[in-house]
Amino acid sequence: MSEVRVAGQKLVVEPGANLLDALQSAGLPVASSCRAGHCQTCLVRSESEAVPASARAGLSAAQQQAGWLLSCQCTVAADLEVQLLDPSRDATPATVHSVDRLAPSLVRLRLVAQRPMRFAPAQHLTIWLNDRLARPYSIASLASDPWLEFHIRVHPHGVFSQAISRVEAGETVHLGAASGHLQFDTQWLDVPLLLLARGSGLAPLQALARDALDRGHRQGIALWHWHSDADNGCYLGDALLELQHANPSLVLQFRHASQLSQDLKTLRIASRRTVALAAGSPSFVEQLRRPLFMAGLPGRQIIDEAFATSKA
Ligand code: FES
Numbered sequence: 001m002s003e004v005r006v007a008g009q010k011l012v013v014e015p016g017a018n019l020l021d022a023l024q025s026a027g028l029p030v031a032s033s034c035r036a037g038h039c040q041t042c043l044v045r046s047e048s049e050a051v052p053a054s055a056r057a058g059l060s061a062a063q064q065q066a067g068w069l070l071s072c073q074c075t076v077a078a079d080l081e082v083q084l085l086d087p088s089r090d091a092t093p094a095t096v097h098s099v100d101r102l103a104p105s106l107v108r109l110r111l112v113a114q115r116p117m118r119f120a121p122a123q124h125l126t127i128w129l130n131d132r133l134a135r136p137y138s139i140a141s142l143a144s145d146p147w148l149e150f151h152i153r154v155h156p157h158g159v160f161s162q163a164i165s166r167v168e169a170g171e172t173v174h175l176g177a178a179s180g181h182l183q184f185d186t187q188w189l190d191v192p193l194l195l196l197a198r199g200s201g202l203a204p205l206q207a208l209a210r211d212a213l214d215r216g217h218r219q220g221i222a223l224w225h226w227h228s229d230a231d232n233g234c235y236l237g238d239a240l241l242e243l244q245h246a247n248p249s250l251v252l253q254f255r256h257a258s259q260l261s262q263d264l265k266t267l268r269i270a271s272r273r274t275v276a277l278a279a280g281s282p283s284f285v286e287q288l289r290r291p292l293f294m295a296g297l298p299g300r301q302i303i304d305e306a307f308a309t310s311k312a
Contacts, residue, residue: 006044006082019044019055019074019082030084031126031134033312035072039136040179041126042071043085050078063177087128091174092117096167097147103231105154106200107165108140110147111173119143119178121211122204122279124305126176127164135160135312138204138279138305139178142211148175151203151235160312182277182305184211192270195223196288198257198280199231204305205279206236206243213247220270224253226260226284260284264291275301282306 004011004022013022020042023030032042037058045067055074056064067083085091094111102108109127119125121142127150128134141149154161167173182204193212195205202225209221225234234240234254244250255263264287269276276297278288285306292302 002076003079004076004082005080007084013076015077017076018072019076019080020071022076023071023082023084028084029131030071031128031132032072033126033134033136037070037073038180039124039126040070040176041134041136043068043090043176044071045069045083045085046080048078048080050076050080052077058179060177060179085131087131087134087174091126091128091176093172094148094175096169096171096173098169099165099167102151102235105230106235107152107154109137109150109152109164109167110141111150111175112147113175114172117148117175117178119148120183121207122182122184123178123180124182124204125178128174128176129160129163129167133160133163134176135164136176138180138182138200138207140203140207142207142214144214149203149207151200153200155312158312180305181303182208182279184208184215184217186215188212188275189216190218192219192274193217193221194269194274194276195221196276196278196280197224198226198260198284199228201279201281201284201305201307202234202236203279205277206240208277209250210243213243213250217249220249220251221247222251222253222270224255224263226255226257226263226280228257260287264288267291267295269295269297272296273301275303278302278304280307 033039047067055069093114097110124136124138126136137150154165197205285304
């Protein structure tokens, strides 16, 4: 058996146990979401050399040096001393600027960070309401915008989404560090972009399109959005049409989810140099891979981000 010392407690755990499971089973306040090493919601800190390298994979050098690790990716192989993340100490406070409805079950949350934050549009970060209630969301705004924007699907029984949809202007939440590979790369300035979003997957991809255009992207950008009945069409339709009006190289396709399969059968890419970026549910992202490959795109030119499936 191994011992995990944390928050004044000594937890006795089976060798090979998952650290996140051990902490949550003990009733300790550790939030989690993807449980797959992507979202960074489950961060804890430990200086122990017994932490496997895989538990720090994907973290920045600064995070690793500070001892942070992803508890969902940490197998307990020896005794460990662990510090829990305290959002009020370890995350960036942000003031709620506004919360408004984009669609019946979709809210737009705008936050003003109380300290400078480094991020790229379309990356994701964790929003903490308190030390147990946290969720990662994609950044839907640019660094030049006066706020950080997020599009949040509100689920009828989602504890986090229900709570965040009721926050009021002036309240404080806390933000984790931005991370994730979904972001515009200036090496793509002369490369056509194919952006494929379903539902609130539009949040990061419209931000990426705006970022690309702001940086002087010189090739075509095709942005496809598949929506369900719940959203009454593309929830950002008017804003995107305005963006297209100012940037004729942007081609928009607003489609109903029922048209997705047929659309993928007829998918054509502008050039073999095209980079495709996709965001949405895991099944949506999975559904795209084969048609994109069959259309001639090698795997390295397909970048996707699947949202966590649990309805938080
Ligand atoms: S819950 Fe551990 S990285 Fe997402």
